[in-house]
Amino acid sequence: MNTYIPLAMSAFALRKRLLNQQTTTTSLNVDADYETISAPKASSTLDTSETSKIPSPKKTRKALHVQPLPSVNNEPDISVKDTIPESLSLSKDNTVVFGSPNIPPRSSSPSIADDEISVKPVKALPVHLSNFKPSKSNYQKRKDGRILLKLFDGERLVILGSYGIRVKSGEITLNGAVLRMSESVYWVNAPHCHALPVLRCSDDASLELLPHPVAAGLRSLGKLAPQFRKLWNETNLSSNNTISPYPTFVILYTSADGPKKTMLQDLVSPPEWNREIAKLVDISSSKPSSFMITGPKSSGKSTFGKLLANRLITDQSSSSKRRVHRGVAVLDLDPGQPEYCVAGQVALVFLTEPVFSPSFCRPLPCPELQIVRSHALASISPASDPELYLEAAMDLITHYRNSLGRYPLIINTPGWIQGTGLDLLTSLITSSRPTEVLYMSESGPAEVVEVLQESCRTTTFSTLPSQASQLASRTAAHLRSMQTMSYFHAEPQSSGIDGHWVQWNNKPLTTVPPWQVSYKGPGRGIFGIMCYDYQTPMNLLADAVNGTILAVVGVESVQAFRYPEEHAMLPSDTTSDAMDIDRPDEGPQKSMSSSFSTLARDIIVTTPEGIPFIDTTNGITLNPKFSHSLGLALVRGIDVKNGMLQLLTPLRQEKIEEITSRGGEIVLVSGKFDTPSWAYTEELYYRAHEEADDGADADETIDMVDDTGYISDAEDNDLEGSTDTTLVPWVEVLHGNQKRGIGSKVWRVRRDLGRVGNAIN
Numbered sequence: 001m002n003t004y005i006p007l008a009m010s011a012f013a014l015r016k017r018l019l020n021q022q023t024t025t026t027s028l029n030v031d032a033d034y035e036t037i038s039a040p041k042a043s044s045t046l047d048t049s050e051t052s053k054i055p056s057p058k059k060t061r062k063a064l065h066v067q068p069l070p071s072v073n074n075e076p077d078i079s080v081k082d083t084i085p086e087s088l089s090l091s092k093d094n095t096v097v098f099g100s101p102n103i104p105p106r107s108s109s110p111s112i113a114d115d116e117i118s119v120k121p122v123k124a125l126p127v128h129l130s131n132f133k134p135s136k137s138n139y140q141k142r143k144d145g146r147i148l149l150k151l152f153d154g155e156r157l158v159i160l161g162s163y164g165i166r167v168k169s170g171e172i173t174l175n176g177a178v179l180r181m182s183e184s185v186y187w188v189n190a191p192h193c194h195a196l197p198v199l200r201c202s203d204d205a206s207l208e209l210l211p212h213p214v215a216a217g218l219r220s221l222g223k224l225a226p227q228f229r230k231l232w233n234e235t236n237l238s239s240n241n242t243i244s245p246y247p248t249f250v251i252l253y254t255s256a257d258g259p260k261k262t263m264l265q266d267l268v269s270p271p272e273w274n275r276e277i278a279k280l281v282d283i284s285s286s287k288p289s290s291f292m293i294t295g296p297k298s299s300g301k302s303t304f305g306k307l308l309a310n311r312l313i314t315d316q317s318s319s320s321k322r323r324v325h326r327g328v329a330v331l332d333l334d335p336g337q338p339e340y341c342v343a344g345q346v347a348l349v350f351l352t353e354p355v356f357s358p359s360f361c362r363p364l365p366c367p368e369l370q371i372v373r374s375h376a377l378a379s380i381s382p383a384s385d386p387e388l389y390l391e392a393a394m395d396l397i398t399h400y401r402n403s404l405g406r407y408p409l410i411i412n413t414p415g416w417i418q419g420t421g422l423d424l425l426t427s428l429i430t431s432s433r434p435t436e437v438l439y440m441s442e443s444g445p446a447e448v449v450e451v452l453q454e455s456c457r458t459t460t461f462s463t464l465p466s467q468a469s470q471l472a473s474r475t476a477a478h479l480r481s482m483q484t485m486s487y488f489h490a491e492p493q494s495s496g497i498d499g500h501w502v503q504w505n506n507k508p509l510t511t512v513p514p515w516q517v518s519y520k521g522p523g524r525g526i527f528g529i530m531c532y533d534y535q536t537p538m539n540l541l542a543d544a545v546n547g548t549i550l551a552v553v554g555v556e557s558v559q560a561f562r563y564p565e566e567h568a569m570l571p572s573d574t575t576s577d578a579m580d581i582d583r584p585d586e587g588p589q590k591s592m593s594s595s596f597s598t599l600a601r602d603i604i605v606t607t608p609e610g611i612p613f614i615d616t617t618n619g620i621t622l623n624p625k626f627s628h629s630l631g632l633a634l635v636r637g638i639d640v641k642n643g644m645l646q647l648l649t650p651l652r653q654e655k656i657e658e659i660t661s662r663g664g665e666i667v668l669v670s671g672k673f674d675t676p677s678w679a680y681t682e683e684l685y686y687r688a689h690e691e692a693d694d695g696a697d698a699d700e701t702i703d704m705v706d707d708t709g710y711i712s713d714a715e716d717n718d719l720e721g722s723t724d725t726t727l728v729p730w731v732e733v734l735h736g737n738q739k740r741g742i743g744s745k746v747w748r749v750r751r752d753l754g755r756v757g758n759a760i761n
Helices: 011-021 057-063 215-223 271-286 301-314 386-403 420-432 446-455 476-489 538-545 589-603 653-660 677-691 713-719
Strands: 029-031 036-038 088-090 096-098 139-141 147-151 156-169 171-174 177-180 186-190 198-201 205-211 249-251 290-294 328-332 345-351 369-376 409-412 436-439 460-463 490-497 500-504 515-518 528-531 549-555 604-606 612-614 627-639 644-648 665-670
Touching: 147 156, 156 171, 156 177, 156 215, 171 205, 177 301, 215 476, 215 500, 215 677, 271 301, 271 436, 290 301, 290 420, 301 328, 301 409, 328 386, 345 386, 369 386, 386 420, 420 446, 436 446, 446 460, 476 490, 476 627, 476 677, 528 538, 538 665, 549 653, 589 604, 627 653, 627 665, 653 665
Parallel strands: 290 409, 290 436, 328 409, 369 627, 436 460, 528 612, 528 665
Antiparallel strands: 029 036, 088 096, 139 147, 147 205, 156 186, 156 198, 156 205, 156 249, 171 177, 171 198, 328 345, 345 369, 490 500, 515 644, 549 627, 549 665, 604 612, 627 644
């Protein structure tokens, strides 16, 4: 009997043999004229006895090559057909999955280790974002950049960039807001570092898309910092396009219409969110209500809060006609990721129009977004001073009840839900007594949910699924620095230009004339400087605050300084429990001024530079009942000879005079704000951009400067040859394989040692 002995086979031959044993999927056909993807239908009768061949990865990539649907400048082709065969589906990473039930299963093959055969992934198909199909009857573009659209029921649009919307007829929804026929223009800023808002049409509607008049100013900040580059639709622009004006937005029919190598995500509201929002709107229509949004980090708290606020503002149901003025109060209690104020603060905000822009696109308050009252924590986390955080929150809640109690209230809380953070949440629930507490996670932690439910004995408690963002082009620190940088480059306007009350200065802050604030003599411009969370030695105060961000706090009464009674001469007719909302101009200004002068002799010490330093040895902070934050200031320099502080701030002089005219004082508070590294390198990037021949396309890396002020070698190539970086203060360039020295990074103190989960056995 002859025995069959198989011949030795190479790895390549084995791979080829195994591929021949697999089933075959017919190659896709691409019609280049219509850019339509078509696939033959598989037979409904499956014969498992037959096997076919699967195309090689190389051939598959060629077969799946699809050109973007729009033409030059993303002008839609009227004859576009954008159907995807049912036999294809897209996985989370946008790769093609042959998942049709009509495709025969693969035949059995010998078991082989995964590392013996490597098959390259199939090239991803574009993900469809808009189902609107332009034609001559529903799409018209004017020479001035305006676009007239007619949408039908069920159609949706995803737009990247900055634009305005005017609804000519019908009704649309955008970010939870219901926009109806009106002559008003709603301005939208949609960068791809956030989920893109989706314009949905529930009924036939006609609308007009307008170019954004101040979009160029915001985008020009990319000359100063790489964080602001490649956020919009710049890559879709044609360099030789001189006929049409600069397009500030682009309609995304598929993901191929967006910038290359960029992840795009549209804003999706889960059905559970929609049902909860509808329920909360019904509750608020019958009585003034407050809703507290809690949950872990990156669970969608801010997104849900904006959707709810926009729906409440634009709701016009019959049950809500009793409200004379439409508006929503928002209590922003997240100092690390605030939505309506700068980082390091908590604020009470009053909204009268829906919000369609990220926080760095609206850095200053305006008539539609008023900051009623705010308090400075001088830190991006409540952990620095939990007691001060609770006091500030309770003062804002009291102010809401006294002045805005007839409007619904949305309370946004930080994502610190364990340890002391959980204690703060339960204290806020007990003190504020909201109508309903929402927890943005259905996966626990179980102990956190139990504690919150226990504190909601008289309050409705409900959980919602989280909606974590998949975008990673900008971290939380990047977004915070962008918001702060946008704040200091913002220039408030006395009158709105097409509804815009802010412009941006695209020059480095070194070109901006600073405020000259005297800190010496009886007529000095500030009462003093105090430090939160730590005590700086007097001889190091000037070095500690130079080049940093300080909070500008208006002190309304000497009672704001919580010192022993023997050090403060307080007016006897003032009670600590009462809160003056509208303090009259007349009053005991003379006695208050004399009290401030007396207090200054007792609590203020002078540094070697002559700077008045308020002693905070015992961790004393300003009482939020008698003080409030006005904004932020960046210390550009200290003129010791003339006794001047050089401050950069977008604050108006009227805000300062409003405090001083009533007998109050201005105090600068130093704390644990983020280091403004972006301010140190603005001029370097600006010079590199101006000196480059092709516009300095040097923004491949976002994390160019960390909180220590270093520039890595990869980013040093952008600045090399443009200027001498050794003359720039607080900046050090690392060359080649040079590393940072030991101890160069910021040391952070652990404050949760000994708690559950951190205890040492």
